[in-house]
Amino acid sequence: MLILLPTQGLARDTWKTNHLSGSPEPDRPYNLVQSYPELSFTNPVLITGNAIDGLLYVLEQKGKLYSFSESDQSVSETNLVIDLNDTLDAAAAYGFTFDPDFAENQYVYLTFIDGPNLEEGTRVARFQLSGGATPKIDPATEVEIIRWKSGGHNGGCLKFGPDGMLYISTGDAAPPSPPDGYNTGQGVDDLLSCILRLDVSKTSAENPYDIPQDNPFVEMDDARSEIYAFGFRNPWRMSFNAETGELWVGDVGWELWEMVFRVVSGGNYGWSVTEGPQPVRTDLKTGPGPVIPAVAAHHHSEARSITGGFVYRGIHQDLKGKYVYGDYVTGTLWALTNEGNEIVSQQEIVHSNIKVIAFGEDSKGELLVLDYAGGIYKLEGNPVQMDTSRFPRTISATGIFSEGTEPVSGVFEYSLAHPQWQDGATAEYAIGLSVEENVMLQRNGTMLYPEGTTLVKTLSISESGKKSDTRLETQVMFLENAQWKFYTYAWRDDQSDADLVQAQGRLRKIIVDDPLAVGGKRELEWRYHSRSECMTCHNSRATVLGFVLPQLNAYSGKPADQHRGQVHTLIDKGVIQLLNPVGGKENAHSVTGLMENLPEFHSPFSSDKEAAVKTYLAANCSHCHRPSAGGNATIDLQYQTLWENMKLINHRPTRGSFGIQDARIISAGDPTGSVLLYRLSTSGMGHMPHLGAKSPDAMAIDLFKRWIEELDVPQADELTVNVDPQLISSRASQSVSGALAIALDAYAMPTREKTLAAIRMDIDGTEPPLQLGLFQPFIDPSVLPQTLGTNVDLQRVLKLSGNATRGRILFLNTQGIQCKNCHQVGSEGKAVGPSVEDIAKRLDRHSVLESIVRPSEKIDAKYASYVIETVRGQVYSGIVKQRDAEKIVIVDVQGKQTIIQNDQLDFIERQDKSLMPDLQVKDLTAQQAADLVEFIKSSR
Secondary structure (H helix, E strand, C coil): CCCCCCCCCCCCCCCCCCCCCCCCCCCCCEEEEEECCCCCCCCEEEEEECCCCCEEEEEECCCEEEEEECCCCCCCCCEEEEEHHHHHCCCEEEEEEECCCHHHHCEEEEEEECCCCCCCCEEEEEEEEECCCCCEECHHHCEEEEEECCCCCCCCCEEECCCCCEEEECCCCCCCCCCCCCCCCCCCCCCCCEEEEEECCCCCCCCCCECCCCCCCCCCCCCCCCEEEECCCCEEEEEECCCCCCEEEEECCCCCEEEEEEECCCCECCCCCEECCEECCCCCCCCCCCECCCCEEEECCCCCCEEEEEECCCCCHHHCCCEEEEECCCCEEEEEEEECCEEEEEEEEEECCCCEEEEEECCCCCEEEEECCCCEEEEEECCCCCCHHHCCCEHHHHCCEEECCEECCCEEEECCCCCCCCCCCEEEEEEECCCCCCEEECCCCCEECCCCCEEEEEEEECECCCCCCEEEEEEEEEEECCEEEEEEEEECCCCCCEEECCCCCEEEEEEEECCCCHHHEEEEEEEECCHHHHHHHCCCCCCCCCCCHHHHCCCCCCCCCCCCCHHHHHHHCCCEEECCCCCCHHHCCCHHHCCCCCCCCCCCCCCCHHHHHHHHHHHHCCCCCCCCCCCCCCCCCCCCCCHHHCCCECECCCCCCCCCCCCECECCCCHHHEHHHHHHHCCCCCCCCCCCCCCCCHHHHHHHHHHHHHCCCCCCCCCECCCCHHHHHCHHHCHHHHHHHHHHHHHCHHHHHHHHHHHHHHCCCCCCHHHHHHHHHHCCHHHCCCCCCCCCCHHHHHCCCCCHHHHHHHHHHCCCCCHHHCCCECCECCCCCCCHHHHHHHCCHHHHHHHHHCCCCCCCHHHCEEEEEECCCCEEEEEEEEECCCEEEEECCCCCEEEEEHHHEEEEEECCCCCCCCCCCCCCCHHHHHHHHHHHHCCC
């Protein structure tokens, strides 16, 4: 038994007024508790058993398959069944299952890959397993079943159905971008993006499998008869309902949605024409049959990488018969019931901090949850019946502060070496420890936080016309039952207290002084983030972002014996304790126990530009842009990552070039050829971060520019591709690069005043969106196109009686809303979007108004907006009207058609925003909006 003793050493005050516990919302009904606590695996991807030999089996991604006793919770040793990498040179493994007649034939099946991006790199093979309590697989018994292309999405799940057939999932084998890069999702002429169904009852080397004659495409010309269903992106884990025979599949989404499908024979599940409810590749012809919608689709605000589960049949009565599944990124589990393809009920049952990579079942039908970090978990009923009314609704009720933001005893202030950029706001930080245990700093630089640790961050901003800074919000995150919880309190206008922000977050408008803005003032739309948005950044790969060693150990330039950072102060105060310190346990509470050469962040003002840039990327970007943290790009921006492994300098962007010719993420010596600098500089399309600050960080932009200018061109290799110097020398004449160069001059102090004057004289708001986004911070907002509003009361508008005659005038003649520029009514207007007559036939009054106010909520696949980039760097945006083997035809918002030959295409990406601006009608009165709806509905 492990006994935790109170820490001995320097005494510190314990935080005794902590009232943060529980939740303002009803708690989830279940927790995850660890099973087999003495076991840990390296990147496991599958757990299963067979109810025959009393063993459980865990497959690691690198190809090792282990077994251990299911009944022994204290088991500490595992049996290596096979190492596919060692014996068969496998690069990765994804699937494992037992033959229905395993008791008689000892057959098992494995999915593994020979290497990435091979035409037949993924294979399924049958083996024999023998050995009793310590089973082994003899690689010599391999009988290959089937192969398909390996790549970014391999699928590889294996399940025998109630019909005795082997079902196999396959992905689209493509990287994240462009979506469905091999155009395979809607095809049934290859094995990708499918669920396959094979008869392996008579497998032999000469006859690896038979085709069941009731497979849906057996009689279709040019179709692969192995296919059972198609239209999946990366079907990650599937299972059968043991009672009904229903096949459930979790399909990992692309940009917006995660899907759970109930799969039927011959079903088309949409990828890549659709992703959940949203259209994606309207340029593709759909495959046979209508697209079947997901039973459950989760937006990326609540899930990022779905993991398919099981219909539960364990000991928890209220879960029996419900399909339980989870999300790899957020650690959330859901349970749903269905009637056919319709949801009857859906409930969030667990919130955890594990990477839910797979589910399994033990011999009693109890659900097993596998953590990619190596642990195995089971569901346990949450014994706490939470009184939600007790959760503090104001910051004063939390017990953190005595007055204003003055910490109480036991709450300790600290500062960071390099705070995140947050639209010019400043931050105060504190940590509260309500137990005697300290934060433990390990030799590898990571920290262990005791139960009850509370981290506090108060953001303030200098509002225009006010003498003192305005406190905007206090964010708190606290550790309870080994899980971090996140809440935000919004400060009142009179600064007397701060109120708990509702779960979905909210907005606030503030005016700040800004030398870059017209008139020196800028309106900011401050976002109090939702709870799920907090979890997106504070993900399980980077949960704590501020109270980490390099942030607490600011570079000072002093010799080691003279250097002191926040970490030294916090050790002296008894907040941080050293685990395995230098010199032995007696130094656990002394800075002399610290190792040399600790990681240290540089401040934004550091004279070491390279270190300052690396620090900025780590502090602002690496919580997403690191392996398995949710960022879609392949870059790794963690501070400890070597430059050559960050995949930045002279690496081609994988998420679009934004009109920059022959762009690189960072183009050495070429600032205006660097996509990362464009993303930092723009307020429009492609702005980073996606979640967080919305205004560009002028100081950081100038730092990155100066750093890139001094970068040496690296040696070229397969991934590092250098740019033609002649192209670099002509950047000023290129549209987006030229605009970026002007914007960079506006951010730089020596050239700012002259550049701002020129921008405001020349820019009138009609520029193409990529260029206009770069100029947006410097020009009068009134010349910008209408953008999103936030407070339209749809019901209020719908209660009004509209006038069709006035609505027709608004539609055809009113400046600012310009309906006729994209929609035809009769012979008037342009046929970019659907005609008014078509809209009137399809939509009721509520849907018409909703499509006007929030056109991006539901986008008809035929009218989805695309951005297309040619090999010469030309960028077009609009609706794809035609695509065939030779060309693509795109229509822009002015109705102009452009024909682009396929061999000139470099990049095509569907946008999640409609061509029609959100709330384009925000300046209309409620009556005018009602008139417009009435005109549209009367035009049938």
